[in-house]
Amino acid sequence: MKTFLPSKFIVDRIEDRCIKCKVCITQCSFDTHYYDEDDDQIKVRNQNCVGCHRCVTFCPTGALVVRNNPLEYRQNANWTPEMIEDIFKQAETGGVLLTGMGMDKAKPIYWDKLLINASQVTNPSIDPLREPMELTTYLGRRPDKAAFDNCGNVEENITPLVKIDVPVMFSAMSYGAISLNVHRSLAQAAKNMGTMWNTGEGGLHSSLMEFKDNTIVQVASGRYGVQNDYLNSGRIVEIKIGQGAKPGIGGHLPGEKVSADVSLTRMIPMGTDAISPAPQHDIYSIEDLSQLIYALKEATRYRVPISVKIAAVHNVSAIASGIVRAGADIVTIDGMRGATGAAPKVIRDNVGIPIELALAAVDSRLREEGIRNQASLVISGGIRNSGDVFKAIALGADAVNIGTAALVALGCHLCQQCHTGKCAWGICTSDLALTKRINPEIGAKRLTNLLRGWSLEIKDMLGGLGVNAIESLRGNRLHLRGVGLSAEELKILGVRAAGE
Numbered sequence: 001m002k003t004f005l006p007s008k009f010i011v012d013r014i015e016d017r018c019i020k021c022k023v024c025i026t027q028c029s030f031d032t033h034y035y036d037e038d039d040d041q042i043k044v045r046n047q048n049c050v051g052c053h054r055c056v057t058f059c060p061t062g063a064l065v066v067r068n069n070p071l072e073y074r075q076n077a078n079w080t081p082e083m084i085e086d087i088f089k090q091a092e093t094g095g096v097l098l099t100g101m102g103m104d105k106a107k108p109i110y111w112d113k114l115l116i117n118a119s120q121v122t123n124p125s126i127d128p129l130r131e132p133m134e135l136t137t138y139l140g141r142r143p144d145k146a147a148f149d150n151c152g153n154v155e156e157n158i159t160p161l162v163k164i165d166v167p168v169m170f171s172a173m174s175y176g177a178i179s180l181n182v183h184r185s186l187a188q189a190a191k192n193m194g195t196m197w198n199t200g201e202g203g204l205h206s207s208l209m210e211f212k213d214n215t216i217v218q219v220a221s222g223r224y225g226v227q228n229d230y231l232n233s234g235r236i237v238e239i240k241i242g243q244g245a246k247p248g249i250g251g252h253l254p255g256e257k258v259s260a261d262v263s264l265t266r267m268i269p270m271g272t273d274a275i276s277p278a279p280q281h282d283i284y285s286i287e288d289l290s291q292l293i294y295a296l297k298e299a300t301r302y303r304v305p306i307s308v309k310i311a312a313v314h315n316v317s318a319i320a321s322g323i324v325r326a327g328a329d330i331v332t333i334d335g336m337r338g339a340t341g342a343a344p345k346v347i348r349d350n351v352g353i354p355i356e357l358a359l360a361a362v363d364s365r366l367r368e369e370g371i372r373n374q375a376s377l378v379i380s381g382g383i384r385n386s387g388d389v390f391k392a393i394a395l396g397a398d399a400v401n402i403g404t405a406a407l408v409a410l411g412c413h414l415c416q417q418c419h420t421g422k423c424a425w426g427i428c429t430s431d432l433a434l435t436k437r438i439n440p441e442i443g444a445k446r447l448t449n450l451l452r453g454w455s456l457e458i459k460d461m462l463g464g465l466g467v468n469a470i471e472s473l474r475g476n477r478l479h480l481r482g483v484g485l486s487a488e489e490l491k492i493l494g495v496r497a498a499g500e
Helices: 023-027 054-058 081-093 180-193 206-214 260-266 286-299 316-325 345-350 355-368 386-395 404-409 440-465 487-493
Strands: 009-013 033-036 041-044 064-068 114-116 137-139 162-164 168-170 215-219 236-240 306-311 330-334 376-380 399-402 480-482
Touching: 009 041, 023 033, 023 054, 054 064, 114 386, 114 440, 137 376, 168 180, 168 440, 180 206, 180 440, 206 215, 236 286, 236 330, 286 306, 286 316, 306 316, 316 330, 316 355, 330 355, 355 376, 355 386, 355 487, 386 399, 386 440, 386 480, 399 404, 404 440, 480 487
Parallel strands: 168 399, 215 236, 236 306, 306 330, 330 376, 376 399
Antiparallel strands: 009 064, 033 041, 114 480, 137 162
């Protein structure tokens, strides 16, 4: 017996505006709109609509409106419509429910409960329009102290550091999960702004080798695309242990998205599912991780820092401490609001912890152990604006990664259909007819504008603190105050309550 699931959205067509140009039909990749020859009308299949707004955006006469379906279930605080519909789906399919993007549940967002202090009289503010503001950040292991030779020059036995001009980088998003045009947009914008973009676990397309000075290459459990030239095509090599959207779970790229180009880059057969194991099968201890870290340092001739990416989980501070002691130069922590191309809903909604708490706990632990200088901290998972970036650095991050925000800048409407490969905006797809909807030059310009705007806002906030360098903000939690937080939350975050 098949259970009918009501459509989530209703597409209203204003008939006296519709000119039957069929743009909605050609633009919708989910087959929502169709032309009925018998009635000479364009009609809709509401059950196919995912709320991506592509048709609304491109309708030349403004004839379309997409709205939520007003159909309501009997009110029940315990059994929400989403829970009922999820059971309907699993009763029909017997499979795991997948979703794209990040968590959409109303879990606490601590960025919104943190406020930034400001200077007034005794410590006057600084005008960033008239005085220089330093946003340059160096990522990597720093020595315990500077060593000088007999001539007074700094000895050059310092581990490699990577300079970024803004403390914001682009998160790991693999080729196949997103299109090549999106990768090129990210890479070009990173070069424009003097920062980094991350290949994710899908390898590096040969046409993007020109961006090697701004590229982070990732080594994940599937080892897709990993070979010597790949490792030496990045400025940072990142070992992916976990990610915030699905801690403890491996990667999955559906075969529908493994095109000829994706298969060549990933070094797998075309059309086959790319399923990464949950663990890296050569890492079952901190000692194993240390071996891989130094194997990658040997492979790259000690020229680049090695990063280790983990999900934000309950014992994250102890894990991060072990990673630093294992030789990692950068620790990247991804929080529970991090997005992904495909994740089981039950994992996304129930596993992991908010990045704010994880960051504060890790920074405090590394400082207490006297090893904070031995690795940089990079965080991701829910960074939405420059205010979030600023607060993350005050909590102890050296830099942040953005993924969803970058895709929104390219046109993403968070319809959560990334796993289907039908992205109407040409972002999370390998369909050549759809991928051309992203123009890499325009995409790079939009991403560059986003980072430039955030940089200006960060400088304004620094000036408001009376601080002229991002280095002075890092880990200085006295610049933050909490609102609406319990005593325990304030303790974990290491901030005072507003008004103190």
